[in-house]
Amino acid sequence: MAEQYRADVLVSCLHGRSPELIPALEEELKQRGLETEIKVVDAGCRGFCSMGPVLLIQPDGIFYVNVQPADVPELVEETLVKGRVVKKLTYREPATRKRIPHYQDIPFYGKQMRVVLRHCGLINPQSIEEYIAVGGYQALGKAFGTMTPEEVIAEVKKSRLRGRGGAGFSTGRKWESARKAEGEIKYVLANGDEGDPNCFMDRALMEADPHSILEGMIIGAYAMGAHQGFVYIPFEHTLSVKNMRTAIEAAREYGLLGEDILGSGFDFDLELRLGAHSFVGGESTALMHAIEGRVSEPRPKHVHTTDKGLWDRPSCLNNVKTWSIVPEIINRGADWFAGIGTENSTGTQVFSLAGKVNNVGLAEVPMGITVRELVFDVGGGVPKNREFKAIQIGGPSGGCLPASLLDMPMDYETLAEAGSMMGTGGVIVIDDHTCVVDVARYFLNFLKDQSCGKCSSCREGIRRMLEILTRITEGKGEMADLETLETLGRVVKSVSLCGLGKTAANPVLSTLRYFRDEYEAHILDQTCPAGVCKALIEYYIIADKCTGCGVCLPKCPQNAISGEKKELHVIDPELCIECGVCRDVCKFDAVGVR
Amino acid sequence: MPKIKSLEELQKLRQQLQGDIKARAETSTTITVGMGTCGIAAGAREVMHAILAELEARGIDAHVTTVGCIGMCSREPLVDIQQGDEPRVTYGNITPDMVPRMIEEHLIQGNAVEEWVVGRVAG
Numbered sequence: 001m002a003e004q005y006r007a008d009v010l011v012s013c014l015h016g017r018s019p020e021l022i023p024a025l026e027e028e029l030k031q032r033g034l035e036t037e038i039k040v041v042d043a044g045c046r047g048f049c050s051m052g053p054v055l056l057i058q059p060d061g062i063f064y065v066n067v068q069p070a071d072v073p074e075l076v077e078e079t080l081v082k083g084r085v086v087k088k089l090t091y092r093e094p095a096t097r098k099r100i101p102h103y104q105d106i107p108f109y110g111k112q113m114r115v116v117l118r119h120c121g122l123i124n125p126q127s128i129e130e131y132i133a134v135g136g137y138q139a140l141g142k143a144f145g146t147m148t149p150e151e152v153i154a155e156v157k158k159s160r161l162r163g164r165g166g167a168g169f170s171t172g173r174k175w176e177s178a179r180k181a182e183g184e185i186k187y188v189l190a191n192g193d194e195g196d197p198n199c200f201m202d203r204a205l206m207e208a209d210p211h212s213i214l215e216g217m218i219i220g221a222y223a224m225g226a227h228q229g230f231v232y233i234p235f236e237h238t239l240s241v242k243n244m245r246t247a248i249e250a251a252r253e254y255g256l257l258g259e260d261i262l263g264s265g266f267d268f269d270l271e272l273r274l275g276a277h278s279f280v281g282g283e284s285t286a287l288m289h290a291i292e293g294r295v296s297e298p299r300p301k302h303v304h305t306t307d308k309g310l311w312d313r314p315s316c317l318n319n320v321k322t323w324s325i326v327p328e329i330i331n332r333g334a335d336w337f338a339g340i341g342t343e344n345s346t347g348t349q350v351f352s353l354a355g356k357v358n359n360v361g362l363a364e365v366p367m368g369i370t371v372r373e374l375v376f377d378v379g380g381g382v383p384k385n386r387e388f389k390a391i392q393i394g395g396p397s398g399g400c401l402p403a404s405l406l407d408m409p410m411d412y413e414t415l416a417e418a419g420s421m422m423g424t425g426g427v428i429v430i431d432d433h434t435c436v437v438d439v440a441r442y443f444l445n446f447l448k449d450q451s452c453g454k455c456s457s458c459r460e461g462i463r464r465m466l467e468i469l470t471r472i473t474e475g476k477g478e479m480a481d482l483e484t485l486e487t488l489g490r491v492v493k494s495v496s497l498c499g500l501g502k503t504a505a506n507p508v509l510s511t512l513r514y515f516r517d518e519y520e521a522h523i524l525d526q527t528c529p530a531g532v533c534k535a536l537i538e539y540y541i542i543a544d545k546c547t548g549c550g551v552c553l554p555k556c557p558q559n560a561i562s563g564e565k566k567e568l569h570v571i572d573p574e575l576c577i578e579c580g581v582c583r584d585v586c587k588f589d590a591v592g593v594r
Numbered sequence: 595m596p597k598i599k600s601l602e603e604l605q606k607l608r609q610q611l612q613g614d615i616k617a618r619a620e621t622s623t624t625i626t627v628g629m630g631t632c633g634i635a636a637g638a639r640e641v642m643h644a645i646l647a648e649l650e651a652r653g654i655d656a657h658v659t660t661v662g663c664i665g666m667c668s669r670e671p672l673v674d675i676q677q678g679d680e681p682r683v684t685y686g687n688i689t690p691d692m693v694p695r696m697i698e699e700h701l702i703q704g705n706a707v708e709e710w711v712v713g714r715v716a717g
Contacts, residue, residue: 006658059657083660133611141601255597
C-alpha cells in the first residue's frame with residue numbers, strides 16, 4: 001500500500017529558486033514531524049513564469065507565488081499546520097489589486113483549457129507511477145485492446161488534429177501516408193527542437209510530462225506499424241533530456257517499451273537523440289539529417305518524409321505537443337477534441353506570452369480565441385497601463401498584427417490571411433514604447449544568424465533586408481527602400497526551400513502592411529514615434545512635470561543630467577546616450593522623447 | 595519492478611497507485627480538523643493522526659484538511675465531516691479513541707454519531 005499523505009505541496013519553477021525551496025520545505029516538515037503527513041512534490045512548470053517560484057497546496061488548492069526559502073517556516077506553520085492562508089504569498093491581480101488565494105480563481109488559469117499541459121505542475125515528471133495514477137497509459141491499453149491500427153488513424157483524422165510544430169498539417173493524414181508507405185522498417189520521431197527565441201512550451205512539456213509524449217508515440221507507432229522511434233532534443237535543454245531519459249527507462253522497466261507491450265504482441269522502443277540547438281534544426285528534413293549524424297540542413301521535399309525520411313525509410317515526425325495530445329484523443333474521443341476550437345483549427349493551442357504583458361508565461365486556450373481575450377483576459381493586459389500597439393505571433397518568422405485586429409480569432413487560416421502565422425504559438429505583446437521597425441530589425445537579425453545558408457535567397461535576402469532596416473532605424477532610409485523591402489520579401493518567401501526562408505520576410509511584410517506610417521516617420525520626418533531608435537530621438541525634461549526630486553541624477557550613466565534639488569533638471573544632449581534609464585525611473589513622467 | 599503484461603494489470607496498478615496522489619484527486623468527502631492553538635492544545639494533532647490511520651486502514655477515499663480556530667474553543671478538538679452537498683456535520687470534544695466509531699458510523703454506515711454532534715452547517 002502506498003504511503004497516504006493528507007496534503008501535497010507541488011513546487012514548480014525548477015529553473016528558478018525551487019532547487020533551494022524543496023530542501024527547505026522538507027527540512028521544515030521534518031523538524032515539525034510532518035514528513036509522513038505532507039508530501040513535497042517536485043512538479044514541473046505551471047506556466048506562470050512572471051510569478052515563479054509558485055507552490056500549489058492540495059487538496060485545498062491554495063496557490064502561492066514568488067515563494068522564497070525564507071517564507072517556508074511561516075507557510076508550514078500557518079497553512080500546513082493551522083490551515084490558514086498566508087495572505088502575503090497569494091497572487092494579487094494587477095488590475096483590481098485583489099488577493100486571490102485559490103488556484104482555480106486566478107483569471108490566468110481560470111480562462112485556460114489545458115489539454116497538452118494537462119499534467120504540467122500537477123504530477124512529478126520523474127515518476128511513472130504518478131503518471132499511471134492519473135490515468136496514464138490507459139489510452140495505450142484502449143488502443144491495443146479495442147482498436148485496429150486503421151481505427152486509431154481514423155480517430156486521429158476525425159479529430160482534425162493539426163501538427164503543433166507550426167505548419168499545421170493534418171496529423172491523421174500524415175499518419176495515414178506513413179502507414180501506407182512501402183517498407184518494412186518505419187520510424188516515428190518526436191521533435192523537441194524548439195527554436196523560437198521566446199518559446200518554451202515544448203521544453204516545459206518535456207520537463208513536466210514526458211510520459212504523455214511517450215504514450216502518444218507508442219500509439220502512433222502501433223497505428224503506423226513502426227517499431228523504432230527517436231526523440232530529438234537540443235542537448236542544452238538539460239532538464240528535458242534528464243526527464244525524458246528517466247521516462248524512457250521507467251517505461252522500459254514497466255514493459256511499456258520493448259517487446260510485447262501490454263501483451264499485445266506489438267514491439268516498440270525509443271531512443272533519445274541529442275542535437276545542438278538551432279532554429280533550422282527543427283525543420284523536419286534537417287532534423288532527420290541530424291539524427292543520421294549529418295549536417296542539419298533541409299532538403300527539398302518533393303518526396304515526402306512519410307515515404308523517404310530517416311535513412312530513406314518511411315518516417316513520421318510530429319512535434320512533442322502533437323504526440324502528447326494523442327492519448328487524450330484516444331481516451332476522450334475524436335468528437336470531444338473536434339468540439340474544441342474552430343471548424344478547421346480544432347483543439348487547444350499553447351501560447352507562450354512574452355513582451356509587454358502582465359502574465360508572462362504559458363497559456364493553453366481553445367483555438368479561435370481572440371487576440372483581445374488572450375492578451376487582456378489571460379495575459380492580464382499591458383503593464384503600467386500603457387497602450388497596446390501590436391502583437392507578434394508565430395515567433396521570429398511570424399507577423400506583427402495591429403490593435404485594429406484585436407478581435408480577430410486566432411486560428412491557422414485567419415492568422416495566415418492577416419500576414420502572420422500560428423507557428424508554435426509564440427506571442428510577443430508590443431506596447432506604444434516599442435518601435436515596430438526595430439522589432440522587425442531584431443527578428444531579421446536573429447534569422448540572419450539562423451539561416452543555414454543553403455538557399456541564396458534566404459542567406460542573402462535576409463541580410464539585404466536587415467541592412468535596409470538598420471539604415472532606416474539610423475535615419476538614413478529612403479522611400480524607395482520600402483518598395484525594395486517588399487520585393488525582396490516576396491522573393492525570399494517564394495523561392496526559399498524550407499519554412500525558415502518561406503516565412504523569414506513575415507516580420508517585415510506585416511509591419512509594412514500595418515505600420516507603414518511608422519516606417520515613413522523614420523524616413524520622411526526623421527523621428528521614431530515610439531522613441532526607441534537612438535539616432536532619431538532626443539531625451540528632454542518636461543518643464544511643468546519635473547519636481548526636481550533628483551531620482552534620475554545618480555541613475556544617469558553619463559552624468560548628463562544636472563539641476564538643483566526642487567528645481568528643474570536638464571539633460572545635456574551632447575552627453576546623453578539615449579539609454580532611457582531616466583525615463584524609466586521618473587515617477588512623474590517628466591522625461592519626454594522627441 | 596515487474597513488467598505490466600496486460601491492460602488489466604495496468605488498471606490494477608493504477609488503482610494501487612492512486613493513493614499516492616490522493617490529495618490531488620477529486621473526492622466527495624472532506625474531513626476538516628480544527629488546528630488553531632486551542633485545537634492543538636486540546637489534542638487535535640493526535641486526533642488527526644488517528645483519522646489518517648483509520649482512513650488508510652479502511653482504504654477510504656477522503657481529504658483531510660486543517661482549519662484555524664472557529665471560535666468554539668471549549669469544544670475542541672472539533673472535527674467536521676462534509677460529504678457531497680450535504681450539510682457539514684461538526685463533532686466536538688473528539689479524542690483519538692472516538693475516531694474509529696465516527697468513521698465507521700458516519701462514513702461507512704452513513705449515520706452521524708448524533709450524541710457527539712455539536713452542529714450542522716448547510717453545504
